[in-house]
Amino acid sequence: MSSGIRMPAVSKAQHMGFDSNEPEQSRGLQAVLTAEGISTETLWLQYVSLGGSLADVEVDAYVQGALSIPSLQRDILAVAANELSEGHGSAHAPYADELLGSASPENPVSP
Template sequence: MNEADQQALTGAVIKEHRLDLGQLWLEFVSLGGDASEGVIRDYCAGETSLPPKERDALAQAVNEHCAAEGLPLRAPFSDSLLFLLHPQRTDPYSSK
């Protein structure tokens, strides 16, 4: 998955579930992430980028939080395949 897609999808999960970025940052750091809380806020707002290791640590923090709360959406990892998240239609003009 490219960086822009991962960033957009992770940000969407955070926004949809109204996750607390301060708490996510603490979980991110406990998983080995080393970006500052401000950088994580900027990343989630689409204002900066992160290397794959940092993006994946944040996705893991988001996913662990979602799992603990029973929330359905999950953030993708850098090696996630986008087409698995959104199955392609056989007919591009079909709504099925």
């Protein structure tokens, strides 16, 4: 039975609430994984070797855009993805500080 209260629709971007750049950082990570054919399992193993503290299911949920994680953990995931893709192509997972501030040639920010 419904209480009559309607909850507003919430997008994935609204669920990711640590900062406004988190969805963009997640999409950038997803792009590298797809372009380089890196599995989330391989990413997670590299991430843990760098000191990451999330479980494999949490990393998978973040990559799918279903979980919000702290900036430090996002950056460790970006380092892991960038290390795994090094030398294979031009794909680059963005770091949180690359997405902060205003757009410039050195610090591009997508709308």
